[in-house]
Amino acid sequence: MLRVTWENWSGTVAVTPAEVACPRDVEEVVEVVRRAGRAGRQVTAVGSGHSFTPLAEARDVQLRLDHLTGIVAVEPGGRVRVRAGTRLRELSALLARHGLALENLGDIDAQTVAGAVATGTHGTGARFGGLATQVAALELVTGDGRLLRLGEGAGPPVEGVVVGLGALGVVTEVTLRCVPAFTLHAVEDTERYDAVLESLDERVERHDHVEFYWFPYTDRCLTKTNTRRPGPPERPLPRWRRVLEDEVLSNGVYRAVNEVGRRRPRAVPALNRLAARALSRREYDDVSSRVFATTRRVRFVESEYAVPRESLVPVLGALRAWVAAHPEAAVQFPVEVRFAAADDVWLSTAYRRPTAYVAVHQFHRSPAADYFHAVEAIAAEHGGRPHWGKLHGLDATALTARYPRLPEVLALREELDPQRVLTNRHLRRLLGE
Template sequence: MRWRNWAGNQRADGIDVRRPRTTGEIATVLHEASVAGRRVRPIGSGHSFSGIGRPEQVQLVLDRHADLVDLTADGLVTVQAGMPLHRLNAVLAREGWALTNLGDIDRQTVAGALSTGTHGTGARFGGLATQVRALQLVTADGAVLDCSATLEPEVFAAARVGLGALGVLATVTLQAEPAFALQMDERPMPLAEVLEDLDEFMTSTDHVEFHWFPHTDMCLAKRNTRVPVLAGLAPLPRRQVLWEDEVLANGAYSALIAAGRAVPALVPPLARFASTALSPRTATDLSHRVFVSTRRFRFREMEQAVPRESVADLLRELARLTAARGWRLPIPTEVRYAAADDVPLSTASGRDTAYVAVHVPARSDPTDYFGTFAALAGEVGGRPHWGKEHDLDAAVLAQRYPRFDEFVAVRDRLDPAGVLGNAYLDRVLGAAARVS
């Protein structure tokens, strides 16, 4: 069979696809592959832009292993790891619960989101991995490990952002919280004003981010404040959402991408026009409805986690180089914050973090742009998102993650033959001990 990821930049042919329904069936697939010396890659929605999910021989798809297992009275929700985030959000909302923080896309599976280090924004809040309280992992030889802070604690610590390298996540238990609403405030702002005191801006309320439009001096600022559901909801009218989000936002980006492909010189003036079309809007709705945005156009992405104090200079230099190099960039650059955590391969491991994400249309060549951005981020110790494009290897990554060797030691213990590896993992972690 053939496989391609969401963006279309990762592909594989001639693969053996397995769709297990139970933990036992996952274990059987892995045991058989281990005995036969075949490599297995688990895959979720295929939303990663890097080669992390690219199969080489056997692909293990968890779309039939995606049910709710349990939801306790204190908000501990256990799901089969193939459940997509949008389904989990709906399940929790029906029962009066919510995840503490979310990214802006909810098409990923729970397993895929955790394995690549998915995060949202909020200076006081960690990524999805910080909400994990237990997990069940099927290792390369078919063994099933129940892991938590007290059961297999070393494996648990690493597997919260495990890259799919330690085993296949079968079930995950997350700590939800009582449902809450977000009071959203979105408005255009001059980039210079945002960068003047960036830390104050990004910590001005609970969840803050901004999107800078390359070729312009404007950005879209998004500030979301947590409020009780009982205080009342005032969501955007359906017609306004259809017009602003579907027609204007997704339509404008699609038009910019199409125009840039046909006549690249049109991108800067059209970007400037699009940035002036922004208007302020406010609303209050359930948290997952505000956190998540709809993306109707295809793109490729690189995201770097950098120290917060480096972001303003990084963006100023990126703006300067965009003009100097003649890049044509129709999709905004996104900036978010997250709190430090204790997960070995989390991009926020051990430090409060800012995330800067850059994008290009799916069918374009990002080599020069992404390479330049990666070099700028690397100068301040940037850590690439595991699911986004980058070309770093284990030698460099070991210098940027203080607990890198700890993770690799767990990988070598659980999968010494590299059954769960692929070319990407061989590069970023180093090949497993018995893989030639």
């Protein structure tokens, strides 16, 4: 049999599965899981491979849901049943035909619905939750090969299973609570770091979706402020400008700048100043999915912590002090800050606390370990919860202290996957044997 090596988007994981299964329907998913159980093998579902951690590393059976895509049904009230392997980009296009949209999105839309939901993927907005909070029901195949529908009265609660890391079942269908299609009015600007922090509470309260990027070694931030509006867009960016700014500058030129920085780390502060100055103010509107999601072609590695909203300023202060004291770290990518409402999803990074996210990135070919360890230590002081799909060094003990419902999720794992068919090396570190 031909064995093909699989790599994730960032290049942090490469693995050659013993078997690749591409079931054509739910019955075949059940069969793959049952067969693996009988043979004492492990099954790992993979989405679009956009997790930085080895969550989707499959050494035995890699399960790809490439054939399980599209909308199953649009129900009254905007509930939409979607097959698990549908990419978010494809889903937004399908929803638009029904006059619907996802309530909120992260900054890319290349992920599959099941993969994005499984790790707690989120966007920004102090009144909004991540994708998992929009899930009303789930259909999944348990580790012992049962087909369950959750969210219809019977079985474990959806909020306990939805951020399931692939360990509680192979999700075959997700029912999402969608909203009427809307326009986003976008304002992007560069501002001084101090000015952004001084007005932050008011900004985050007043506007629907606020995020900002601080450029290390500078006092500059790129701010993005998106406001929801009904009706169709009136002032979308002209295509030439989108191509020039989002493709040529943000991807093509930025890649070249990062290559220079990798080879000449001492030039990084000057390059960051240049990058921050090159940004110009933009104001436009467009359909929500086109504003939320951007194209990321420059590969990077990333780590992200969710901290209590009130810890944001001290966390950023400590981070900036560390960067200033460690010029050898040569941090090439900006630090990204976002917000979310408290929610009730057991393994959500925003579980029961209004949240600020601090995400750190580094060019994929440059060293990142010392920087990421430092950020992990800073976040730990504030009970920072790592994003499940982004790099971190925490194990089951440390995670239990940050995720209060983790013991209950482990109990669900006993019920849904008693033989540990749905596990891999990384999950053993996170959840234990």
